[in-house]
Amino acid sequence: EVQLVESGGGLVKPGGSLRLSCEASGFTFSSxxxxxxxxxxxxxxxxxxxxxxxxxxxYYGDSVKGRFTISRDNAKNxxxxxxxxxxxxxxxxxxxxxxxxxxxxxxxxxxxxxx
Amino acid sequence: AIxxxxxxxxxxxxxxxxxxxxxxxxxxxxxxLAWYQQKPGKAPKLLIYAAYSLESGVPSRFSGSGxxxxxxxxxxxxxxxxxxxYYCLQDYSYPWTFGQGTKVEI
Numbered sequence: 001e002v003q004l005v006e007s008g009g010g011l012v013k014p015g016g017s018l019r020l021s022c023e024a025s026g027f028t029f030s031s032x033x034x035x036x037x038x039x040x041x042x043x044x045x046x047x048x049x050x051x052x053x054x055x056x057x058x059y060y061g062d063s064v065k066g067r068f069t070i071s072r073d074n075a076k077n078x079x080x081x082x083x084x085x086x087x088x089x090x091x092x093x094x095x096x097x098x099x100x101x102x103x104x105x106x107x108x109x110x111x112x113x114x115x
Numbered sequence: 116a117i118x119x120x121x122x123x124x125x126x127x128x129x130x131x132x133x134x135x136x137x138x139x140x141x142x143x144x145x146x147x148l149a150w151y152q153q154k155p156g157k158a159p160k161l162l163i164y165a166a167y168s169l170e171s172g173v174p175s176r177f178s179g180s181g182x183x184x185x186x187x188x189x190x191x192x193x194x195x196x197x198x199x200x201y202y203c204l205q206d207y208s209y210p211w212t213f214g215q216g217t218k219v220e221i
Contacts, residue, residue: 045216
Protein backbone atom coordinates (compact mmCIF):
# COMPACT_ATOMS: atom_id res chain seq x y z
CA GLU A 1 0.00 0.00 0.00
CA VAL A 2 1.35 3.42 -0.97
CA GLN A 3 1.88 5.63 2.06
CA LEU A 4 3.13 9.21 2.24
CA VAL A 5 3.53 10.69 5.71
CA GLU A 6 4.38 14.37 6.10
CA SER A 7 5.85 15.97 9.19
CA GLY A 8 7.54 19.15 10.27
CA GLY A 9 4.68 21.61 10.14
CA GLY A 10 4.01 24.09 12.91
CA LEU A 11 3.76 27.73 13.91
CA VAL A 12 6.52 30.05 12.72
CA LYS A 13 6.96 33.82 12.68
CA PRO A 14 7.11 35.81 9.44
CA GLY A 15 10.62 35.68 8.03
CA GLY A 16 11.29 32.38 9.74
CA SER A 17 12.15 28.95 8.36
CA LEU A 18 10.78 25.45 8.54
CA ARG A 19 11.70 22.09 7.03
CA LEU A 20 9.00 19.67 5.97
CA SER A 21 9.61 15.98 5.47
CA CYS A 22 7.72 13.21 3.74
CA GLU A 23 8.41 9.55 4.39
CA ALA A 24 7.35 7.24 1.57
CA SER A 25 6.60 3.53 1.66
CA GLY A 26 4.81 0.88 -0.33
CA PHE A 27 6.41 1.71 -3.68
CA THR A 28 9.81 2.15 -5.30
CA PHE A 29 10.40 5.75 -4.24
CA SER A 30 13.48 6.23 -6.43
CA SER A 31 11.43 5.61 -9.58
CA UNK A 32 8.95 8.45 -9.11
CA UNK A 33 8.88 12.19 -9.48
CA UNK A 34 7.57 13.77 -6.29
CA UNK A 35 5.70 16.99 -5.64
CA UNK A 36 4.61 19.36 -2.91
CA UNK A 37 1.14 20.89 -3.19
CA UNK A 38 -0.36 23.29 -0.67
CA UNK A 39 -3.80 24.46 0.32
CA UNK A 40 -4.42 27.63 2.31
CA UNK A 41 -7.30 27.44 4.81
CA UNK A 42 -10.61 27.46 2.95
CA UNK A 43 -8.87 27.92 -0.40
CA UNK A 44 -8.00 25.83 -3.45
CA UNK A 45 -4.99 23.70 -4.29
CA UNK A 46 -1.70 25.25 -5.35
CA UNK A 47 1.17 23.26 -6.86
CA UNK A 48 4.43 24.24 -5.13
CA UNK A 49 7.35 22.20 -6.41
CA UNK A 50 8.44 19.06 -8.23
CA UNK A 51 11.62 16.96 -8.19
CA UNK A 52 12.43 14.21 -10.67
CA UNK A 53 13.21 10.67 -9.60
CA UNK A 54 16.97 11.27 -9.73
CA UNK A 55 16.75 14.78 -8.34
CA UNK A 56 18.21 16.23 -11.52
CA UNK A 57 15.14 18.20 -12.55
CA UNK A 58 13.51 20.61 -10.13
CA TYR A 59 10.67 23.08 -10.66
CA TYR A 60 9.01 25.67 -8.45
CA GLY A 61 5.90 27.77 -8.52
CA ASP A 62 6.46 31.49 -8.95
CA SER A 63 5.16 32.30 -5.47
CA VAL A 64 7.86 30.22 -3.74
CA LYS A 65 10.79 30.43 -6.16
CA GLY A 66 13.94 31.59 -4.39
CA ARG A 67 12.50 30.91 -0.93
CA PHE A 68 11.68 27.18 -0.92
CA THR A 69 14.02 24.30 -1.75
CA ILE A 70 12.90 20.78 -2.58
CA SER A 71 15.20 17.79 -2.12
CA ARG A 72 15.06 14.03 -1.80
CA ASP A 73 17.06 11.15 -0.36
CA ASN A 74 16.30 8.01 -2.35
CA ALA A 75 18.29 5.85 0.07
CA LYS A 76 15.95 6.91 2.87
CA ASN A 77 12.73 7.10 0.80
CA UNK A 78 12.41 10.67 1.93
CA UNK A 79 11.30 13.95 0.37
CA UNK A 80 11.93 17.36 1.94
CA UNK A 81 10.90 20.95 1.50
CA UNK A 82 12.92 23.74 3.08
CA UNK A 83 10.79 26.84 3.61
CA UNK A 84 12.68 30.11 4.14
CA UNK A 85 11.62 33.74 4.38
CA UNK A 86 8.12 32.65 5.30
CA UNK A 87 5.17 34.98 4.82
CA UNK A 88 1.64 34.97 6.18
CA UNK A 89 0.40 33.87 2.75
CA UNK A 90 2.45 30.67 3.03
CA UNK A 91 0.06 29.48 5.72
CA UNK A 92 -1.40 26.24 4.37
CA UNK A 93 -1.60 22.51 4.60
CA UNK A 94 1.35 21.12 2.65
CA UNK A 95 0.82 17.82 0.87
CA UNK A 96 3.50 15.46 -0.37
CA UNK A 97 2.33 13.82 -3.61
CA UNK A 98 3.55 11.07 -5.90
CA UNK A 99 3.69 11.70 -9.64
CA UNK A 100 3.88 9.27 -12.53
CA UNK A 101 2.81 11.80 -15.11
CA UNK A 102 0.12 13.21 -12.91
CA UNK A 103 -0.38 13.14 -9.15
CA UNK A 104 -1.91 9.85 -8.08
CA UNK A 105 -1.24 9.57 -4.36
CA UNK A 106 -1.25 12.23 -1.66
CA UNK A 107 -0.17 12.28 1.96
CA UNK A 108 -2.48 13.50 4.71
CA UNK A 109 -0.74 16.88 4.84
CA UNK A 110 1.06 18.94 7.45
CA UNK A 111 -0.11 22.40 8.54
CA UNK A 112 2.24 25.36 8.38
CA UNK A 113 1.05 28.52 10.12
CA UNK A 114 2.98 31.75 9.65
CA UNK A 115 1.96 34.29 12.26
CA ALA B 116 1.89 30.06 -16.55
CA ILE B 117 -1.14 28.28 -17.97
CA UNK B 118 -4.35 29.43 -16.32
CA UNK B 119 -7.13 26.96 -15.64
CA UNK B 120 -10.61 28.43 -15.45
CA UNK B 121 -13.03 26.06 -13.79
CA UNK B 122 -16.80 26.52 -13.70
CA UNK B 123 -19.08 26.70 -11.95
CA UNK B 124 -17.45 27.56 -8.63
CA UNK B 125 -20.32 25.86 -6.87
CA UNK B 126 -23.52 24.07 -7.70
CA UNK B 127 -26.49 22.59 -5.93
CA UNK B 128 -27.81 19.24 -7.08
CA UNK B 129 -29.95 16.31 -6.07
CA UNK B 130 -29.06 12.68 -5.76
CA UNK B 131 -29.50 11.15 -9.20
CA UNK B 132 -28.74 14.36 -11.09
CA UNK B 133 -26.27 14.54 -13.95
CA UNK B 134 -23.53 17.02 -13.09
CA UNK B 135 -21.09 18.60 -15.50
CA UNK B 136 -18.03 20.60 -14.46
CA UNK B 137 -15.82 22.35 -16.98
CA UNK B 138 -12.21 23.49 -17.12
CA UNK B 139 -10.75 25.76 -19.75
CA UNK B 140 -7.01 26.16 -20.26
CA UNK B 141 -5.50 29.46 -21.35
CA UNK B 142 -3.53 27.58 -24.01
CA UNK B 143 -3.61 24.11 -25.50
CA UNK B 144 -2.57 21.33 -23.15
CA UNK B 145 -3.25 18.29 -25.38
CA UNK B 146 -5.04 15.87 -23.04
CA UNK B 147 -2.73 16.50 -20.05
CA LEU B 148 -5.50 17.08 -17.54
CA ALA B 149 -6.55 15.33 -14.36
CA TRP B 150 -9.60 15.61 -12.11
CA TYR B 151 -9.60 15.26 -8.31
CA GLN B 152 -12.25 14.98 -5.65
CA GLN B 153 -11.64 16.43 -2.21
CA LYS B 154 -13.77 16.03 0.89
CA PRO B 155 -13.41 18.32 3.93
CA GLY B 156 -10.29 17.64 5.95
CA LYS B 157 -9.04 15.02 3.50
CA ALA B 158 -6.41 14.86 0.79
CA PRO B 159 -7.58 15.03 -2.82
CA LYS B 160 -8.33 11.78 -4.63
CA LEU B 161 -7.51 11.16 -8.28
CA LEU B 162 -10.59 10.44 -10.40
CA ILE B 163 -9.56 10.95 -14.02
CA TYR B 164 -6.15 11.27 -15.69
CA ALA B 165 -5.13 12.09 -19.25
CA ALA B 166 -8.47 13.86 -19.66
CA TYR B 167 -10.66 10.75 -19.94
CA SER B 168 -8.91 7.76 -18.31
CA LEU B 169 -10.71 6.50 -15.21
CA GLU B 170 -8.45 5.82 -12.24
CA SER B 171 -8.65 2.28 -10.92
CA GLY B 172 -11.37 1.86 -8.33
CA VAL B 173 -13.28 5.02 -9.31
CA PRO B 174 -16.96 4.41 -10.08
CA SER B 175 -17.92 4.45 -13.74
CA ARG B 176 -20.45 7.25 -13.16
CA PHE B 177 -17.43 9.57 -13.35
CA SER B 178 -16.18 10.38 -16.83
CA GLY B 179 -13.93 12.95 -18.43
CA SER B 180 -13.70 14.37 -21.91
CA GLY B 181 -11.99 17.07 -23.89
CA UNK B 182 -8.69 17.94 -25.47
CA UNK B 183 -6.73 21.07 -26.22
CA UNK B 184 -8.29 23.81 -24.11
CA UNK B 185 -11.76 22.62 -23.08
CA UNK B 186 -12.46 19.76 -20.69
CA UNK B 187 -15.40 18.38 -18.77
CA UNK B 188 -15.95 16.12 -15.80
CA UNK B 189 -19.35 14.43 -15.81
CA UNK B 190 -21.02 12.62 -12.94
CA UNK B 191 -23.81 10.69 -14.62
CA UNK B 192 -25.94 10.06 -11.53
CA UNK B 193 -24.90 11.93 -8.42
CA UNK B 194 -24.62 9.81 -5.29
CA UNK B 195 -24.62 11.02 -1.66
CA UNK B 196 -20.88 10.29 -1.34
CA UNK B 197 -20.14 12.54 -4.35
CA UNK B 198 -20.86 15.76 -2.49
CA UNK B 199 -17.38 17.26 -2.39
CA UNK B 200 -15.12 19.79 -4.10
CA TYR B 201 -13.66 18.93 -7.49
CA TYR B 202 -10.46 20.30 -9.04
CA CYS B 203 -8.85 20.04 -12.44
CA LEU B 204 -5.05 20.03 -12.83
CA GLN B 205 -3.02 20.67 -15.96
CA ASP B 206 0.15 18.58 -15.98
CA TYR B 207 1.20 19.66 -19.45
CA SER B 208 3.86 22.14 -18.43
CA TYR B 209 5.44 23.62 -15.31
CA PRO B 210 4.28 25.36 -13.26
CA TRP B 211 1.39 22.93 -12.97
CA THR B 212 -1.85 24.74 -12.25
CA PHE B 213 -5.17 23.78 -10.69
CA GLY B 214 -8.59 25.10 -11.42
CA GLN B 215 -10.24 27.11 -8.65
CA GLY B 216 -12.48 24.22 -7.63
CA THR B 217 -16.17 23.37 -7.87
CA LYS B 218 -18.09 22.67 -4.69
CA VAL B 219 -20.97 20.27 -5.28
CA GLU B 220 -23.64 20.69 -2.61
CA ILE B 221 -27.03 19.27 -1.88
